[in-house]
Amino acid sequence: MRDVVWWKRGIVYQIYPRSYQDTNGDGIGDLEGIRQRLDHVADLGVDAIWISPIFTSPMADFGYDVADYTGIEPMFGTLADFDRLVADAHGRGLKVILDFVPNHSSDRHPWFLESRSSRHSPKRDWYIWRDPQPDGSPPNNWISHFGGPSWTFDEATGQFYLHSFLREQPDLNWRNPEVRAAMYDALRFWLDRGVDGFRVDVIWLMIKDKALRDNPPNPGYQPHQAEASRLLQLHSADQPEVHEVIAEMRQVLDAYPERVLIGEIYLPVERLVTYYGRDGGGAHLPFNFQLLETAWNARAIADMIREYEAALPPGGWPNWVLGNHDRPRIATRVGAAQARVAAMLLLTLRGTPTLYYGDEIGMAHVEIPSEAVQDPWERNEPGLGLGRDPVRTPMQWDAGPGAGFTTGEPWLPLGPDHATRNVARLADDPTSILALHRRLIALRRATPALATGDYEPIEAEGSVLAFARRHGETRIVVALNLGPEPARVGLGGEGARFAVLLSTGLDREGEVTGAGVELRGDEGLVLEVRG
Template sequence: MSETTWWKRGIVYQIYPRSFQDSNGDGIGDLNGIRQRLDYLSWLGVDAVWISPVFPSPMADFGYDVADYCGIDPIFGTLEDVDRLIEEAHVRDLKLIIDFVPNHTSDQHPWFQESRSSRENPKRDWYIWRDAKPDGSPPNNWISNFGGPAWEWDEGTGQYYYHAFLKEQPDLNWRNPEVQKAMYNALRFWLDRGVDGFRVDVIWHLIKDVEFRDNPPNPAYQPGQAEINRFIQVHSADQPEVHEVVSEMRSVLEEYPDRVLIGEIYLPLERLVTYYGKDLSGAHLPFNFQLIQTAWNAQKIADLIKEYEAALPAGGWPNWVLGNHDQPRIGARIGPQQARVAAMLLLTLRGTPTMYYGDEIGIGRVEIPPEAAQDPWEKNEPGLGLGRDPERTPMHWNGSDQGGFTTGKPWLPLDPRFRSCHVEGLREDPASILMLYRRLIELRRRHPALSVGGYMQVTAEGNVLAYERQHGSERFLVALNMGSEPHALSLPSGTRGRVVLSTLPERGEEPIGAQVALKADEGLIIALGT
């Protein structure tokens, strides 16, 4: 793929549609709300918008329990609304990526309704049904990712069905060619409507062990952890045959020009990179969540960048993610000052960055009262802090009631700071985190070295991470102070430089000699020259 391919040089912006913009006052964001905010996304400078699921759904898991892969839930709008959104995004040169959830359906999907109607139904084998053990217990020890057994007894047909998540989300049998055909046709339905790609949910779960063997106990499991950690998921996910499925999915996209396949994969690095596929026939971008999972420490992050770059297959394109709808926000994890440094890291590393809505205005952790909790994981395993509601709260557009998100009651509480932390106000403040994001994006767009250029680590010294980005005659040094003490950093031997951007508003552009003094919690982009 050329380095000018949009998904290589561009920036992906994830929207959780329930929380971005409500256009009809019901307290839930929708497609028309997203369409109304396209000008904001163009102003910000991102290249692609990824929208979490909007398919028809009973909403047991807020859209990740799909009842129809070729429709839109009335909560979010209509097919005509999504067509208009695609059209208006493309007018603004924005790509539209939608979530695809192929591992499981809703238990209300017509396919599952047929499958559970009798053992003889033609769609019985579209899902994973197994007999009980002789004592009536589940077929094996597999655990649901949301807690409890992953097997649900069906009284009507006298068998268990498998669900990796909620019991309302039965897993499809991806070893069945008819399932594959139906799902690939669903992809074509959306590609024909003009979507530019898919983020594929839990892509590493699609194939299960053919013998349904027990998972081994996890010796590192500690009480108080999520129950899924009791066992090592050796047999319930990441099976060798999954790569053929991912390759076939990629082949469907290649029937259309210039589309992208992104895979959600929470696996160790050596397994993650296998999802690029043999000869790069798999996912274009197997999501890399290391910045979410690693301690905020210069040496650890330097090491993970080095290991990731070394592990990439020849020609594989890297990508980086700071946050998403399943993980605590970056501002909640490292605080507001370091969140600015994190923005510079995300937008200057080699590879495709994915931003999460609201991070650019500095939303941190939002406390959700127990009575307002919506997330089924929190309800299934209360008290463990597993709920994902805090990272799904509504966007703040202005200082009016409900932050300009809705005229009704929002489905989740807003960050209490919304009256002082909103797009309208931050756009007027040159020192705001929003304006920092915009300047970083503009700088990245203007200089190929910061988007498609090479990467060379300079140092990880104390709390400072430094690296070079290079393309042709362009050279930039990125220096990130991940600590709360000032630090002096030497420039590469024989070079001089000029600060072109600081994460701190008090420092403007300035020439740099042999050494640069980094302030506490400061990131710098320095143009290098002799």
């Protein structure tokens, strides 16, 4: 598999830096903390760490409001700390992916301060400014993803500026070639420091309709949804010209060996796959979030896999995500027992998997008291359950008072189960979900059929999802029971024998069975075809 580029055969591990490891007692994770915990990442067996934003920021949206694209936010450390982290990660065979946020900057970025200073500023056109409508209202009806209008009026210059998220996050004007050049220079700054790639935030939003036309109403809007869902993002997202920008970004990365460009894209699959670009010159991995949104049943998941595989362009490499810093944790969505089955699904499908920190120990959604809420989205649209704090809580390392995360007061509450569900305790338990992740990853790394082999559907009947992975003469079968009751699955091939390589219960390895396999409730098996 060494002939296959690392990001195709590898596994990405997302770290939310505020919550991974604090080393100075301020209750907020830092770069030195990530560096000190690299052994855990290496022992897990993944290939790359993706670090959510660490750039200089006022933290209005916890790093997704960047005030300096080539600086490190002091609460996380220094450039020297970053360089040590990259060196130590590379020394362990780990790649480092940074979270790049190009759609918008902070309103405290020097570019925006200059842009805001005057209508005649040389950087006025670096952002999107427009006059009010005749009645003084905003230029159009667009709604911020965090609620409220996407426009804020600037009294000093008498115009509105666009912000797709918070007013503290003004949108950059990617139709301006000077903006593009400055951003590509920022990418090169980090590539020159050894960064192995970028996950690009909200990549599908970067270009807006040139005429800034109103978005049409969404006929399917429901009152429990976010306010932004009232409109269809016809003119504020997924514009044809965005592919030109992504192709240019790709050219920047292609000047460096084996770098990866990952795009955050929440779009239907038929639109998602266009982000691979013409002739494969777009994002290497347009993030596929379907497992975050598809109903947890065998038929729905099988149909989704089939549709995704069929939609991929020639040469397009698939990828899968089960959890991230914006969506409820998998253990909360499907329960602790099914979280083990979900891990097996994620790590045996064809394509690059992304594992969210804490999912390897089964961390769940943590309820945040109203007085402890940090997320600006929750503050803007309370009561809708949109807050992201519950999935960003500190990593649970041990049973100590700060869960091994901090000696101070953690920035978000610890999970109530941190005394029993933590790395130190689960590492010593050969039946734990942590042990399962380690063994699944080791099996994937050692088995070309699982890492890079073809995908073949077998069955989606009742609660059972079964599929095969093939590489050369090797055929691996994965059988997953997505329900609590026992089930039997036929794997085909009269007279064939199947040897269990790994089970979610970690207790059936070596068992040999015929074409009919009995699955316990909430159980998954990885089997090798022996004949």
